[in-house]
Amino acid sequence: MLLPSVLRTLVPLVAGWIIVAVTGLGFSIDSDVVQTAVALGVAGAYYVVFRIVERVAERVAWPAWVQGAAGALLGWAKPPRYESTDDVAGLLRQSKS
Template sequence: MLLPSLLRTLVPLLAGWIIVALTGLGFTLDSNSAQTAVAFAVAGAYYIVFRLLERAAEKFGGPLWLQGAVGALLGYARPPRYKPTDDVVELLRQSRS
């Protein structure tokens, strides 16, 4: 379960960086911090858009190819599934498997 979570974190960050680099959204400021902030904002928006599309496709019974394609754009075709529990130790154990 850890690999899907890592991929779903890193792929949107990479996508945000690529989008900023290719579109010139970096504003050509002299500050690397400003460009990094823009890249992270774009990556956050990227994640939110594709996660919402994925949830909508699941909830409204969208075609499986759409669910898989949207998930793949997040780095892993399926969202991680965790067993419901209130036990924090069990949640940590699940996230490491």
């Protein structure tokens, strides 16, 4: 399940960069450092907004398309599911094989 995690990390970062590049957020940013910081902030907000919509849609029983659309805007329609890490010895055995 690495692909969903990677996509759900990269898609918001790219979306944040695109939003900042296209809109300029109403002002001109001359410093690359400031522009990067703003893009990361927008990317973080983008992720949080769509993740909250996804969770609320799941808990409140909104139509399935709402949760799917929020997930798709994060890069993968369903949140990744991770196995329990309580069995550390089992995880070590799997990593060595």
